[in-house]
Amino acid sequence: MTNYEFLAPAMFGGVLLFLVMGYPTAFSLGGVAMLFTLIGMALNVFDPILWSAMPQQIFGIMNNFTLLAIPYFIFLGSMLEKSGIAEDLLETMGILLGRLRGGLAIAVVVVGTLLAATTGVVAATVVAMGLISMPTMLRYGYNHQLTAGVIAASGTLGQIIPPSVVLVVLGDRLGISVGDLFVGALIPGLLVSTAFILQVWLVAWWRPDMAPALPPEVRNVPYLGSQVLRVMVPPLLLIVLVLGSIFLGIATPTEAGALGCVGAIVLAALRNRLNWSALRGAADVTLRTTSMVIFILIGSRAFSLVFRGLGGERMVEDALLNTPGGTVGxxxxxxxxxxxxxFFIDFFEIVFIVVPLLVPIAEQLGVNLIWFGILLGANIQTSFLTPPFGFALFYLRGVAPPEMKTSDIYRGVVPFIIMQLIVLVALFAFPELVTFLPSLLGN
Structure with a gap:
């Protein structure tokens, strides 16, 4: 085996190459696994009997109750978006904060936080926020860079704020309770949202022309109080119901997700927005995203099986355990x-390919896996914002009007990246920001 130690790194590099070339993730993982199975057999360094474990791996995925939460949370967020409830939230919050300089941008962060607590998928949140809020902000004189930056940054909050689909998958891969991960992510998620609001406030204070208040004829809406109660309170109650049932141990994330789906349908019906088009759109998004995740998971199991058979897991473990600096390194x-x-691959691929290689080493070093999971989530959220390859930037570019230049998007996200990094460093330096609430609840 010593003469063929290059096979495992080559296998990993092969997957990254296919992903960068744009091939579907599941087929890239499965195809590379099959290719290196044949190469390993030809070189007599891989035992094909290992593939006999694959059917049991697939049945294990099908029987995983935790993963059932994925379609529920996707449907919940999609239903709120398709029924127009998310758009009403942004409009009302914008009017409520419109008399403040930067109030509309702060409203985007607040609504982005609320959408993150329902949708949990970055692409969906960035696109929705871009379509809903960008034309409004540009129409009322907001600076292009600030507009692009605050929308892209707010859209990535779905990575870290529970109940996040990403956290569901990450909890499953880390082998820890998804509920514990949700509880641990609450303070970091709110810290990131607060940092973004602080950034907007600083810009509005330093350069008022970049974030003007809304004109009086827009913000002076009759019966604003009743509109706030009608538009904002029901979704907030739904979020509190879903998260509260998880945090208090009344329901599992899967059960809470199912409850949230029913609640989203009821809210749409109460607003006279429940129709076949909204239901079909939400179901279509749910089916596509869930199918993608499951097929990636099956492909990743095949990849892990062959990678392990070629000795790749042992090589990674030896390299990282001997890293200078010990646990910190x-x-x-x-x-x-x-x-x-x-920069190059989606979070789901990172979770399924890389995280299983890191978990055994983290356990040997005594790293708290809840803290480790939140660090990974916050870290990938930062990379989603970072030019020139950040996924959130591409999503926003796809829905931005022609007058919004790509350079505006790139420059606009830089201050928010700095805020994100400050929070990430704080989480790294003070693990209690993550572990405090889980320990308080006895987890």
Whole structure:
């Protein structure tokens, strides 16, 4: 085996190459696994009997109750978006804060936080926020860079704020309770949202022309109080119901997600927005995203099986355990690798390919896996914003009007990246920001 140690790194590099070339993730993982199975057999360094474990792996995925939460949370967020409730939230919050300089941008962060607590998928949140809020902000004289930056940054909050689909998958891969991960992510998620609001406030204070208040004829709406109660209170109650049932241990994330789906349908019906088009659109998004995740998971199991059979897992473990700096060195290198991979591949691929390689080492070093998971989530959220390859930038570019230049988007996100990094460093330096609430609840 010593003469063929290059096979495992080559296998990993082959997957990254196919992903960068744009091939579907599941087929890239499965295809590379089959290719290196044949190469390993030809070189007599891989035992094909290992593939006999694959059917049991697939049945294990099908029987995983935790993963059932994924379609529920996707449907919940999609239903709120398709029924127009998300748009009403932004409009009402914008009017409520419109008399403040930067109030509309702050409203985008607040609504982005609320959408993150329902949708949990970055692409959906960035696109929705871009379509809903960008024309309004530009119409009322907001600076292009600030507009692009606050929308892109707010859209990535779905990575870290529970109940996030990303956290569901990450909890499953880390082998820890998704509910514990949700509880641990609450303070970091709110810290990131607060940092974004602080950034907007600083810009509005330093350069008032970049974030003007809304004109009086727009913000002076009759019966604003009743509109706020009618538009904002029901979704907030739904979020509190879903998260509260998880945090208090009344329901599992899967059960809470199912409850949230029913609640979203009821809210749409109460607003006279429940129709076949909205239901079909939400179901279509749910089906596509869930199918993608499951097929990626099956492909990743095949990849992991062959990678392990070629000795790749042992090589990674030996390299990271001997990292200078011990635990701190391991964490820094892990975060750096995940950050760089976040430029080229989606979080789901990172979770399914890289995280299983890091978990055994983290356990040996005594790293708290809840803290480790939140660090990974916050880290990948940063890479999603970072030019020139950040996924959130591409999503926003796809829905931005022609007058919004790509350079405006790139420059606009830089201050928010700095805020994100400050929070990430704080989480790294003070693990209690993550572990406090889970310990308080006895987890």
């Amino acid at each position: 391991f964490l820094i290198i892990s975060l750096l690798v995940v950050f760089l991979l976040g």
